[in-house]
Amino acid sequence: MTATVSELAPPRAARVATWLYFGLNGFAVGMWVVHIPSIEHATGISHSTLGLLLLALGGAAFAGMQLAGPLVDRLGQRRLVPAAGVLLGIALFTPGLAQNWWSLGLALMFLGFGNGSIDVGMNAQAVVVERGYPRPIMASFHAVWSIGGAIAALIGAATLRAGVPTQTTLSVAGVVCIVIALGAGRFLLEATEPAEEEHTEERVKPPAKLVWALGGLAFGLMLAEGVANDWAALQFRDVLGTSVSTAAYAYGAFAVAMTIGRFLTDRVAAVVGPAAIVRWGAAIAAVGMAIVIVSPWVALGLFGWALFGIGLAGGVPQLFTAAGNLDPRAAGALMARVVGLGYVGLLAGPALIGGLAHFMPLNLAFILPLVLCVLTFFGGPVLNSRK
Template sequence: MQTAPPRAARVATWLYFGLNGFAVGMWVVHIPSIEQKTGITHSTLGLLLLVLGGAAFLGMQVAGPLVDKLGQRRLVPAAGILLGIALFGPGLATNWWTLGLTLILVGFGNGSIDVGMNAQAVVVERGYPRPIMAAFHAMWSIGGAIAAVIGAATLRADVPTEVTLALSGLLCIAIALAASRFLLEATVPDEADADDGAPREKPPAKLVWALGALAFGLMLSEGVANDWAALHFRDILGTSVSTAAFAYGAFAVAMTVGRFLTDRVAAVVGPAAIVRWGAAMAAVGLTLVIVVPWVPVALVGWAIFGLGLAGGVPQLFTAAGNLDPRSSGALMARVVGLGYVGLLAGPALIGGLAHWMPLNIAFILPVVLCVLTFFGGPILKRAPANR
C-alpha cells in the first residue's frame, strides 16, 4: 500500500534528483581547487576520476538488489545521506591517496542514489496517468546548475573549499532526511502478484541488455558533449575560452528544457518514438557541428544535439523499471550501469580518436551511435507499458 500521496512523493523525488545533481555539481566546480590543494597532476586526477567512476558503478550494482530487498524508503534516504557525508571528504583531502579514498565514498554514494531515485521515479510515475520521468531528470540538471552558481560565488569570495563542501554535504543530508517520509514503497501489480503456482516469468535477458545498449549509446553521446563541446569551439573553430563556454551552455540548456517538455510529448507519441526521433534529431545536430565550421551554426547544432538527447534516457530507465516490478531495482542497476559506462567511456574514446583525426571528425562516433539508436528504438515496444 502506498503510504504517501503521489504528489508529495513526486516532489520528494524531485528533491532527490536535485540533491544528486547539486552534489555532483559541487564536486565538479571544486575540482581545480582540490587539485591545487592536494598537489596532484592532471594524470593522477584522471586516474582518480576513473576510481570515482568505478566506485559509482559498484554502488549501482550493490544498490539495485538492495532496493528490491530493503525497499526504496530505506535505500534512497540512506544513499542521499551517504552522498552528503561523502561530500565532506574531497575538501579535507591533503594528498592523492586521501583524495582517492574520499572519491570512492563519493562515487559509491552517487551510484547508489542514482539507481534508488530512478527506481522511486518509476514507482511514482505509476501513480500518474501520464509520463513524468523526464522532468525528474531535468531536476538533476537544475541541481547541477544551482551548484555551479553557488560554487562560483563562493570561490570568487575565497570561501575555503572544505567549508563550502561541508555545508553542501549538510544540506544534502537535511534534504535526504526531510524528503524521506514522502517516498513510496514499490507495489506489485495484481497480475504480477498472482500466486497460481506457476513459475514467475523473468523478462528476457536480451531485452534488458538491449535497453542497456541503447542507454550506453545515448549517455556516451551526452558524455562527449559534456567534455568536448567547449574544446571543439576553442580548438576547431578558434574561439576564445569564454566564447567556447557557450557551446556546452547551448547543449545543457537545450537538454534541460527538452526534459521538461518530453513528458507531454511522450504522452502523445509514446516512448519508442521519443527515443527514435530524439536520436535522429541528435544525429542531425551533431552532423551540423561536424560539417559547418561556423560558430552560429555550430551553436545551433549543439543545442539540437542536446534537445535530441533529452528524452531518450528517461524512457529507457522507465522501461527497465517496469520489466518486472518485483526486481525493478536489480534490472535498473544493469541498464543505468551500462549507461554510466557509456557516459565515462565517451570522452575517453573521443580523446583517443582525436590523436588520429581532427576532433570534429571524431564526433562521427556518437552520430553513428545515434543512428543505431534510431533503428534500435522500436525495442521499447516490447517493454511493458508504464501503466
C-alpha cells in the same frame, strides 16, 4: 508488512520528494565538479593523476549501482533512497579534506559509491511514482537533476569568488544533502506488496536480451552526452578557433537545450509514446552532431550543439522507465544493469574521443556519437516489445 503505494503517500507528495532527491544528486555532483580545480591544486596532483582518480570515482559509482539495485528490491525504496542520500551527503565532506593523491582517491571512491547508490534508488522511485500518474513524468525528474547542478555551479562560483575554503563549502553542501535526504524520505512510495508475490503462481522474468538491449541503447545515448559534456567547449576552441569565453557557450547551448527538452519530453511522450521519443530524439541528435561536424561558423555550431541537446534530452529517461517496468518486483536490480551500462557510456565517451583525436581532427572524431545516435534510431522499437 510493507504498505501498498496508495497507503503510503499521495503520488503528488512522492513526486515532490523524488524531485528533491534528483535535485540533491545533481547539486552534490555539481558542487564536486565546480571545486575540482581547487582540490587538484590543494592536493598537488597532476592532470594525469586526476584522470586516474576520476576513473576510480566512476568505478565506485558503478559498484554502488550494482549493490543498490538488489538492495532497493529487498529493503524497499523508503529505506534505501534516504540512506543513499545521507551517504552521498557524508561523502561530499571528504574531497575537501584530502591532502594528497591517495586520500583524494579514497574520498572519490566514497563519493562515487554514494552517487551510484542514490542514482539507482531515485530512478527506481521515479518509476513507482510515474505509475500513479496518467501520463509520463520521468523526464521532468532528470530535468530537476540538471537544475540541481546549475544551482551548484552558481553557488560554487560565488563561494570561490568570495574566498570561502573548499572544505567549508563542501561540508555545508553535505549537510544540506543530509537534511533533504532525511526529510523527504517519509513521502516516498513502495513498489509492491510483498505478500502479493507469495500468491503469484508464476513469476515471468524479462528476457535477458531485452535488458541488455535497453542497456545498450542507454550506453550509446549517455556516451553521446558525455562527449558533449567534456568536448563541446574544446571543439569550439580547437576547431573553430574561438576564445575560451566563447567556447563555453557551446556546452551552455547543449546543457540549456537538454534541460528544456527534458521538461517538454513528458508531454510529448504521452502523445507519441516512449519508442518514438527514443528514435526521433536520436535522429534529431544525429542531425545536430552532423551540423557540429561540418559547420565552419560559431552561430551554426551553437545551433548544432543545441539540437544535439534537444535530441538527447528524452531518450534516457524512457529507457530507465522501461527497465523499471519490466518486472516491478525486481525493478532495482534491472535498473542497476541499464543505468550502470549507461554510466559506463558516459565515462567512456570522453576517453574514446580523446583517443580518436590523436589520429584525426576532433570534429571527425565526433562521427562516433553520430553513428551511435543513428544506431539508436534503428534500435528504438525495442521499447515496444518490453511487455
